[in-house]
Amino acid sequence: MLWVDKYRPKTLDKVLVHEDVAQNLKKLVTEQDCPHLLFYGPPGSGKKTLIMALLRQMFGASAEKVKVENKNWKVDAGSRTIELELTTLSSTHHVELNPSDAGFQDRYIVQEIIKEMAKNRPIDTKGKKGFKVLVLNEVDKLSREAQHSLRRTMEKYSASCRLILCCDSSSKVTEAVRSRCLNIRVNAPKGDEIVKVLEFIGKKEGLQLPSGFAARIAEKSNRSLRRAILSFETCRVQQYPFTNNQVIPSMDWEEYVFEIASDIMKEQSPKRLFQVRGKLYELLVNCIPPEIILKRLLYELLKKLDFELKHEVCHWAAYYEHRMRLGQKAIFHIEAFVAKFMSIYKGFLIATFG
Amino acid sequence: MGKRSIVVLSSSDDDAGDCNDNNDDEFASKSSFSYLNNSKSRTASVPRTKPKGSKKVRISSSRSHPGKSVNPFDEMKLFCEDFGESFTGFKVSAGNRRDSKELWLDKYTPSSLMELCVHKKKVEEVKAWFEERIPTRKDEHCNHVLLITGQSGVGKSATVHAIASHLGATLCEWNTPTPTIWQEHMHTTIAGLRYISKLEEFENFVERIRKYGLIPSSSTREQQKPFIILIDDLPAINGKVSYGRLQRCLHLLVQSVRIPTVILITDYSREDTADYTSRCWDNLQSFLQSAGACKVAFNPITVNSIAKTLSKICRGEKLRITADQIDVIAKASGGDIRHAITSLQYFSLKSGSTGSGSDKIDYLDDGYSLPFGRDETLSLFHALGKFLHNKRDTENLTTSGSVYLKDDFARLPMKMDTPERVLGQAHGQARPIVDFLQENILDFVHEEAMDDAWVATSYLSDADTLLASLTGVQYKNYAIENIIQSTAASVAVRGVMFSNRHPLSSRWHAIRRPMVWQVEQSLWRNKKEILGQRTAAYNSVNLSDPSVIATEWNPVLKWLGSRAFKDSERHLGSVSGEMIHSEGYDGKEMDDDDSDEIEDW
Incomplete structure (x- = not known):
């Protein structure tokens, strides 16, 4: 088991990072009823961990006995039937799923599948009507229609079912859904919090941590706890005992972006742009989300850039990032950004060096 | 009935x-x-x-x-x-x-070889083929089927007719029988007659020829007079079964027929290659050829020979039509002589008594409002070639432009129709056109012109955004969709043409197939794979986002792969390792087999 999973706090009491949030959640569920919840925050901040701990708090240890199911659903949508395959994780008390896995058919998932699940109302041992919890991941990636039908589902089945929604950014969740939930913001952990967690793990594993080593990992982790723990473990495998100047391995795709950035800096021409396009395709094929590519690319470019150009480059990056959201094919917009950068940089070089 | x-x-x-x-x-x-x-x-x-x-x-x-x-x-x-x-x-x-009541089309049907406006070489070819076969009918090895293809109105049947009369041969024509109307069918079924499909009739016909030759030929008077069979129109087919039947039937015909036989196949619009039946015709042609038929392809008739024929008719009809007007008609016909003659007759009706030439020409020049003429079509690649090569006049002759533009925005006049018109002729949909442009534009931009490249990519990004505004709309409004589609195509095409201020000198280029398509496919496949293995391989009891898996879990697991995770490594090694190195597309390979080549247009 990876350390990320191994040292995931199981209960709300054991949570190391967001203790205040955890305590509030605990209070919330001890009073029987619980509203719909919406967890949002950057990746690696501990949303999932909190949700799982919360479920344990609500239902006891049986919430942890989950089974994975790959179910085929047939949804009757007017004139045709749509077949969908969806993976769910479920225990007796809750079901977790990723509606956005269904892509553009997510609407049907929300409408039909959730409806069906919500209808099956569990009855607990005392004959009291209980409620089932649905955990929906990546709500922000749902289409607008799906979010609308989600709203309806929430209203209709609120008696028998609680929804826990989880997403990176609440701004992409419609107002209607947000207002029906208790919004819980989970911040990205601060550097020292990450260090605390890493030291805790180091102690448990019986490792000798040189001073400042954890801080270096934390710094490289981009404030993502998951990432910090993962790279911590990588370092452990790579070299132990740790040395203070040990290289903390970065992700392969990041190195690739770095390569692209230096390609761009070296030469600015349509031909080079074409080569860059090929490399971008390589990243995209490997499921690296385009917005992460763009962000990382900007980060790498800014590192090497002259001060006076930074503002303009950032402006264009933001412009094309927005375009990318509106648009369909990400490569068009990333490429346009690269072209713009090349054009700015080339102009700058000519102006400076003649 | x-x-x-x-x-x-x-x-x-x-x-x-x-x-x-x-x-x-x-x-x-x-x-x-x-x-x-x-x-x-x-x-x-x-x-x-x-x-x-x-x-x-x-x-x-x-x-x-x-x-x-x-x-x-x-x-x-x-x-x-x-x-x-x-x-x-x-x-x-x-x-x-006008003293005759005939259509000019019939009146001026070519009766001799000289009158044909088909290219001389083609006529010679066909004639030579006939001459080879007509006297010696005992020749066993020689195949007896000639396949003539060409778009409609290029004089396929006229040529055969003219040659037949030139050689003094009798022409036996097979024409597709009239379609049976439903009421007729009802009537005949009551009378007890079975419905015979056109394909069946054709099969029977072929069978008859095969078995008996032409009965009238052997029984009647002069043995000397040779016969030619002309199959003008093959029965329509739909679906695989009937295609198979027709193919078998034609195979028999090609193998067994002893009389010179001509099969005419009209090339329908080449552009809809997705259409099953048009592909069938293509297959059929190559099949016939492989079965031993000789193929002669007729090209569209040149504007010059159409114009020549038209002016001959004008002389015959004593019409006062200027050479310019004839030229316009000839050009508009798109190489279809039948159409040109009908247009001429129609045109002469209109202009007949008023006889004012000048204003007519004006409105003929305005390509849109021609009252006659075929719609010209272009292949997608032809159109793309036009856009990408971006040929322009060397100097701006139209000084009449009232709008004065900054030098940055002014461009020389284009050497082609308006882009929208070309788009319309190419029947291209916006999405593929935008994709093709994106894939290929960088090859056409000058090596130093980074700004041009940026402007082009920026316009393509605009076009993509426009196209995306269509998706996710629940209730389709086709009118709006249409507008958005054509706007997006227009933005992309004009953007590309506008931006390319320093086009490379014309040289041969292959237009590549958009790589985006393949990237999207493999992305989709990889994502599915990740989703499928998510729970099995990642050993964790939560459903993570595929992007998180791709950016964080996979790289780390690859790092750890060999040492720490002996058990789960088996799955993972195959997922993450392969993806970057072999699963990723092989760009070079695709370029070779899938590029549609265009010359410099």
């Missing part, structure tokens, strides 16, 4: 006040035809103004005899005669320059 396709020639009576001095012309141009299938509506609209009472509403009724098959073409001809007659009816007063 009985009454079908009643042709009613009715006039529009709405401008009763307008027709004053030259009633005839007014009328001729405004009359409209309508086919009415309903036998009850015999009471056609009676016009209020009857100039000279010479107009007759002619009804050609009930020409179908269930026993005898009537050629649809005959029917059409009859209809056309009606048409011609009624027109000449009006024209009596306007002049006696």
Whole structure:
């Protein structure tokens, strides 16, 4: 088991990072009823961990006995039937799923599948009507229609079912859904919090941590706890005992972006742009989300850039990032950004060096 | 049953006040035809103004005899005669320059080889083929089937007819029989006759030829006179089964026939390659060739020879039509001589009495409002080549432009039609066009012109954004969708053309297939794989986002792969390792086999 999973706090009491949030959640569920919840925050901040701990708090240890199911659903949508395959994780008390896995058919998932699940109302041992919890991941990636039908589902089945929604950014969740939930913001952990967690793990594993080593990992982790723990473990495998100047391995795709950035800096021409396009395709094929590519690319470019150009480059990056959201094919917009950068940089070089 | 396709020639009576001095012309141009299938509506609209009472509403009724098959073409001809007659009816007063009631198409059917406007070489080729086969009928090894292809109106049948008469051979034609109408069918089934499909009839025909040769030929008088079989139109096929039958049947024909046989196949629009039946025809052609048929492909007739033929007709009809006008008609016909002649006749009706040449030319020049002429079509690659090569005049001649632009925005005039028109001719959909442009534009931009490249990519990004605004709309509004599609295509094309200020000098380029398509496919596949293995391989009890898996879990697991995770490594090694190195597309390989090549247009 990876350390990320191994040292995931199981209960709300054991949570190391967001203790205040955890305590509030605990209070919330001890009073029987619980509203719909919406967890949002950057990746690696501990949303999932909190949700799982919360479920344990609500239902006891049986919430942890989950089974994975790959179910085929047939949804009757007017004139045709749509077949969908969806993976769910479920225990007796809750079901977790990723509606956005269904892509553009997510609407049907929300409408039909959730409806069906919500209808099956569990009855607990005392004959009291209980409620089932649905955990929906990546709500922000749902289409607008799906979010609308989600709203309806929430209203209709609120008696028998609680929804826990989880997403990176609440701004992409419609107002209607947000207002029906208790919004819980989970911040990205601060550097020292990450260090605390890493030291805790180091102690448990019986490792000798040189001073400042954890801080270096934390710094490289981009404030993502998951990432910090993962790279911590990588370092452990790579070299132990740790040395203070040990290289903390970065992700392969990041190195690739770095390569692209230096390609761009070296030469600015349509031909080079074409080569860059090929490399971008390589990243995209490997499921690296385009917005992460763009962000990382900007980060790498800014590192090497002259001060006076930074503002303009950032402006264009933001412009094309927005375009990318509106648009369909990400490569068009990333490429346009690269072209713009090349054009700015080339102009700058000519102006400076003649 | 009985009454079908009643042709009613009715006039529009709405401008009763307008027709004053030259009633005839007014009328001729405004009359409209309508086919009415309903036998009850015999009471056609009676016009209020009857100039000279010479107009007759002619009804050609009930020409179908269930026993005898009537050629649809005959029917059409009859209809056309009606048409011609009624027109000449009006024209009596306007002049006696037209003394025949025939359609010019029939009147000027080429009867000798000299009159054909097909390219001489092709005619020679066909003639040579016939001459080789006609005298020696004992020759066993020689194949006896000639396949002539070409778009409609390039004189395929005319050539065969002319050659046949030149060689003094009798021509036996197979024409597709008239379609059976439902009512007719009902009638005959009551009478106990079975419905025979056209394909079946064709099969029977081939079988007969195979078994008996041509019966009349052997039994009748002169043995010397050779025969030629002409199969003008193969029966329509739909679906695999009937295609197979037709293929088998033709195979038999090619193998066994002893008489020179000509099969004509019309090339329908090449652009819809997705269409199953058009692909069938292509297959059929190559199949026939491999079965031993000799193929001659007729090209569209050149503008020059059309113009020559047209002016000959004009001389014959004593028409005063300028060379320019003839040229316009010839160009608009798109290499279809039949169409050109009909257009000429129509045009002469219109311009006949007014005879004013100058204003006519003006509006003929304006490519959009030609009252006749075929729609020209282009292949997608041709159009893309035009956009990408971006040929422009070397200097700006039109000084009349009232809008003064900054130098940055001013461009030389294009050496082509407006891009929208070219797009329309290419039948391209916006999405593929945008993708193709994105894939290929960088090859056409000058090595130093980074700014141009940026402008181009930026416009393509705009086009993509426009196209994306269509998705996710629940209730489709096709009108809006249409507008967005054409706007996006227009933005992309014009953007690309506008941006490329320093196009590379024309040279040969291969247009690549958009790589985005393949990238999208493999992305989708990889994502599915990640989702599928998510729970099995990642050993964790939560459903993570595929992006998180790709950016964080996979790289780390690859790092850890060999040492720490002996058990899960087996799955993972295959997922993450392969993806970057082998699963990723092999760009080079694809370039080679899938590029559609274009020359410098």
